[in-house]
Amino acid sequence: xxxxxxxxxxxxxxxxxxxxxxxxxxxxxxxxxxxxxxxxxxxxxxxxxxxxxxxxxxxxxxxxxxxxxxxxxxxxxxxxxxxxxxxxxxxxxxxxxxxxxxxxxxxxxxxxxxxxxxxxxxxxxxxxxxxxxxxxxxxxxxxxxxxxxxxxxxxxxxxxxxxxxxxxxxxxxxxxxxxxxxxxxxxxxxxxxxxxxxxxxxxxxxxxxxxxxxxxxxxxxxxxxxxxxxxxxxxxxxxxxxxxxxxxxxxxxxxxxxxxxxxxxxxxxxxxxxxxxxxxxxxxxxxxxxxxxxxxxxxxxxxxxxxxxxxxxxxxxxxxxxxxxxxxxxxxxxxxxxxxxxxxxxxxxxxxxxxxxxxxxxxxxxxxxxxxxxxxxxxxxxxxxxxxxxxxxxx
Amino acid sequence: xxxxxxxxxxxxxxxxxxxxxxxxxxxxxxxxxxxxxxxxxxxxxxxxxxxxxxxxxxxxxxxxxxxxxxxxxxxxxxxxxxxxxxxxxxxxxxxxxxxxxxxxxxxxxxxxxxxxxxxxxxxxxxxxxxxxxxxxxxxxxxxx
Numbered sequence: 001x002x003x004x005x006x007x008x009x010x011x012x013x014x015x016x017x018x019x020x021x022x023x024x025x026x027x028x029x030x031x032x033x034x035x036x037x038x039x040x041x042x043x044x045x046x047x048x049x050x051x052x053x054x055x056x057x058x059x060x061x062x063x064x065x066x067x068x069x070x071x072x073x074x075x076x077x078x079x080x081x082x083x084x085x086x087x088x089x090x091x092x093x094x095x096x097x098x099x100x101x102x103x104x105x106x107x108x109x110x111x112x113x114x115x116x117x118x119x120x121x122x123x124x125x126x127x128x129x130x131x132x133x134x135x136x137x138x139x140x141x142x143x144x145x146x147x148x149x150x151x152x153x154x155x156x157x158x159x160x161x162x163x164x165x166x167x168x169x170x171x172x173x174x175x176x177x178x179x180x181x182x183x184x185x186x187x188x189x190x191x192x193x194x195x196x197x198x199x200x201x202x203x204x205x206x207x208x209x210x211x212x213x214x215x216x217x218x219x220x221x222x223x224x225x226x227x228x229x230x231x232x233x234x235x236x237x238x239x240x241x242x243x244x245x246x247x248x249x250x251x252x253x254x255x256x257x258x259x260x261x262x263x264x265x266x267x268x269x270x271x272x273x274x275x276x277x278x279x280x281x282x283x284x285x286x287x288x289x290x291x292x293x294x295x296x297x298x299x300x301x302x303x304x305x306x307x308x309x310x311x312x313x314x315x316x317x318x319x320x321x322x323x324x325x326x327x328x329x330x331x332x333x334x335x336x337x338x339x340x341x342x343x344x345x346x347x348x349x350x351x352x353x354x355x356x357x358x359x360x361x362x363x364x365x366x367x368x369x370x371x372x373x374x375x376x377x378x379x380x381x382x383x384x385x386x387x388x389x390x391x392x393x394x395x
Numbered sequence: 396x397x398x399x400x401x402x403x404x405x406x407x408x409x410x411x412x413x414x415x416x417x418x419x420x421x422x423x424x425x426x427x428x429x430x431x432x433x434x435x436x437x438x439x440x441x442x443x444x445x446x447x448x449x450x451x452x453x454x455x456x457x458x459x460x461x462x463x464x465x466x467x468x469x470x471x472x473x474x475x476x477x478x479x480x481x482x483x484x485x486x487x488x489x490x491x492x493x494x495x496x497x498x499x500x501x502x503x504x505x506x507x508x509x510x511x512x513x514x515x516x517x518x519x520x521x522x523x524x525x526x527x528x529x530x531x532x533x534x535x536x537x538x539x
Contacts, residue, residue: 030449031453093480096476096479096480097472097473097475097476100440100444100445100448100475100476100479101472103440103441103445104445104448104449107441107445107449110441127407127411130411132437132440132441133433133434133436133437134414134433136433136436136437136440137429137432137433137436137437140436143479143480143483144483147483147484147486147487147498148487148491148497148498149483149486149487153432154425154428154432155424155425155428155429155432156423156424156425158423159418159421159422159423159424160418160424160425160429162417163414163417163418163421163424164414164418164429165414166410166411166413166414166417167411167414167415167418168414169410169414170406170407170408170409170410170411170412170413170414171407171411172407173403173406173407173410174403174404174406174407174408174411175407176403176407177399177400177401177402177403177404177406177407178400178404180396180399180400180403181396184396197456197464198461198464199456199460199461199462199463199464199465200456200464200465200468201464201465201468201469202465205465205468205469206472208469209468209469209472209473210472212469212472212473213472213473213475213476213477214476216473216476216477216509216513217476217477217480220477220480220505220509221480234500234502234504234505234506234508234509235477235480235481235484235500235502235505235506235509236500237484237497237498238496238497238498238499239496239499239500242495242496242499243495243496244496247496248496248497249494249496249497250494250497251494252493252494254493255493255494368494
């Protein structure tokens with residue numbers, strides 16, 4: 001069986017006519033002598049770690065937003081998601097120069113001659129094609145997403161980025177398996193550097209330059225979540241203190257189409273639970289006991305900023321309609337579509353920091369932050385911190 | 396090593412197959428458009444961006460004095476990386492009238508500042524390199 005497989009993979013394939021071997025396919029087309037397993041294996045190692053970190057943190061974020069039955073996400077530490085998602089986006093941005101340098105370091109392989117030697121060789125090249133497709137796709141869709149360049153993404157972004165992640169990680173693991181002998185030689189032996197252009201970058205120089213580019217991209221953007229670096233992050237898509245009431249916004253009231261409904265003087269918060277249904281006006285809501293929670297808003301796009309929220313505990317509201325601390329609760333928005341509804345698990349409902357906030361930083365909540373009231377709970381992505389809350393239902 | 400390779404190969408192929416299955420079978424996916432877009436992105440990367448980088452690097456190694464070549468090539472790499480990251484922000488900034496907190500900075504200016512710092516660092520590195528390795532007077536003095 002194994003012998004038959006090996007025999008099949010090593011069936012030689014006919015080479016195309018030599019006359020087609022032109023341009024970059026010529027043997028002497030690429031002059032740089034710096035390209036080597038030494039360089040490629042190091043760039044590959046850095047890139048592999050980056051994609052591994054992005055895969056794990058991305059999968060975690062996906063599980064938090066679409067939790068299967070077996071998955072539970074704790075309310076503490078309150079800033080855990082802030083860290084994992086900040087790392088996800090920062091690592092993805094940092095991987096951009098690494099991917100470019102890695103592909104540059106093996107670029108002549110794209111034009112190797114003959115293009116296919118055996119069935120196994122053709123399959124391996126096919127898997128590398130999938131690897132390039134998925135890796136470029138993941139980094140580019142991530143970048144365009146944080147720039148809100150949605151008109152450049154003519155497909156459902158969330159699912160595309162999610163399944164692309166499985167393609168990318170699968171192709172990487174397969175690629176490591178195929179290249180393991182070369183990787184081992186590359187990482188353990190340092191061959192003498194053949195002569196190159198005088199004064200040009202050495203192997204080590206290219207590696208250093210790639211890592212410098214990674215550092216530059218990181219410093220230029222990471223201030224969107226690491227506040228002390230915000231002023232040097234001249235390319236950060238957010239400033240943690242820029243926005244209404246000193247806090248950034250992802251979806252405005254205008255964008256969500258809720259301005260009229262949110263400002264309606266006849267606004268009522270609808271509560272329903274085992275003891276029946278109740279409607280609270282804004283004044284009735286504000287007459288309940290107030291609490292304050294200092295919690296960050298963390299966007300899936302990698303930015304985060306802390307706020308001081310005050311309002312009513314969700315658990316105390318639920319108790320008005322007969323709900324207990326062991327219940328799950330659905331919180332719904334005035335929004336017609338988008339992130340209009342979320343479920344709060346019992347563990348999070350019990351948490352004293354889980355509020356329907358009416359104020360931010362001591363001021364009435366700005367409409368872009370969810371006036372008349374919004375959900376704010378610890379350790380949760382911003383898309384699950386429902387704004388413009390219209391209804392709370394015990395499940 | 397052979398066992399590790401076989402295991403990695405099987406695991407990788409399995410993960411790949413799961414991703415491909417999800418893309419084709421999953422709800423809310425558009426595999427046709429996504430594949431085309433993926434292909435376009437890789438063609439842009441492999442046949443525009445990388446050849447451009449190779450071409451500019453090749454020119455730089457020939458036009459720039461020998462003591463500045465390494466620094467110039469490194470600075471070009473950083474320039475390309477910062478440029479790629481900045482372009483979507485430059486294009487989209489100012490197009491969200493309902494949400495001024497999104498892309499609130501002047502990203503063209505930000506890119507210039509970042510590139511200025513990059514090339515300043517490269518210039519310092521090149522001058523240090525010249526002083527150490529290519530300045531004849533300095534060299535002859537140290538030889539003595």
